[in-house]
Amino acid sequence: MNVLDKPANDPKNLSDKAHEQIRRDILVGALFPGDKLLIEAMSERYGIGIAPVREALNRLSSEGLVERKSQRGFFVTEISMATLEELVKTRIWLETLGLREAMKHSTEEWEEQLVIAYHRLARTNRRIPPEAENDLSEEWELRHKEFHMLLLDRCGSSWLLGFCSTMMDQAVRYRNLSMNLHPNLLRREGAAAEHEALLNAVLEHDTTLACQLLVEHYTVTLEGLRSLLT
Numbered sequence: 001m002n003v004l005d006k007p008a009n010d011p012k013n014l015s016d017k018a019h020e021q022i023r024r025d026i027l028v029g030a031l032f033p034g035d036k037l038l039i040e041a042m043s044e045r046y047g048i049g050i051a052p053v054r055e056a057l058n059r060l061s062s063e064g065l066v067e068r069k070s071q072r073g074f075f076v077t078e079i080s081m082a083t084l085e086e087l088v089k090t091r092i093w094l095e096t097l098g099l100r101e102a103m104k105h106s107t108e109e110w111e112e113q114l115v116i117a118y119h120r121l122a123r124t125n126r127r128i129p130p131e132a133e134n135d136l137s138e139e140w141e142l143r144h145k146e147f148h149m150l151l152l153d154r155c156g157s158s159w160l161l162g163f164c165s166t167m168m169d170q171a172v173r174y175r176n177l178s179m180n181l182h183p184n185l186l187r188r189e190g191a192a193a194e195h196e197a198l199l200n201a202v203l204e205h206d207t208t209l210a211c212q213l214l215v216e217h218y219t220v221t222l223e224g225l226r227s228l229l230t
Contacts, residue, residue: 033079102151
């Protein structure tokens with residue numbers, strides 16, 4: 001057997017599986033802010049051993065999705081408007097910097113990848129009806145992150161990309177929790193047009209406009225969430 005081919009019961013494999021499943025349930029709102037994550041209960045819920053679950057929770061703690069409290073165990077990290085405002089402010093700082101740097105190193109190949117990513121996102125957005133199934137909603141989140149991360153892809157800093165990816169996941173959590181609290185809520189209609197305008201500004205090499213549109217995109221989303229979560 002190739003050493004790279006790990007068996008399904010390999011501890012690292014099981015830890016990765018537990019991490020992926022718990023992370024998903026936190027991001028989609030199936031595990032609610034403040035929920036206590038009892039290791040034995042989580043092990044039973046996911047059908048994965050206690051040791052891999054504990055390792056996964058420690059990883060999620062380092063990612064900010066889980067909070068480890070001394071002598072009390074693991075909890076899903078709480079949310080607040082103050083935290084969301086700080087998150088959006090920091091995303092704007094880093095992503096406008098990343099976008100500026102990426103546009104300095106623009107290539108035809110990168111622009112083609114952006115066009116493809118945008119069309120995948122737009123196509124998925126059109127497929128999501130008011131009573132959207134979870135798999136369609138998750139596909140939209142995947143395409144949405146793919147587009148936004150690709151905007152920064154040529155910034156030249158893996159550190160910045162890592163931080164931005166983590167912050168995007170935190171933003172997804174707020175968005176999904178707001179939709180869980182308001183099940184009849186549709187995705188913000190203007191977002192599709194904002195993505196298109198942002199793409200066009202990048203393709204036209206208008207860095208100032210592109211950064212301005214990115215700031216407006218996140219600010220409008222913040223204000224929408226503020227009205228739902230307060």
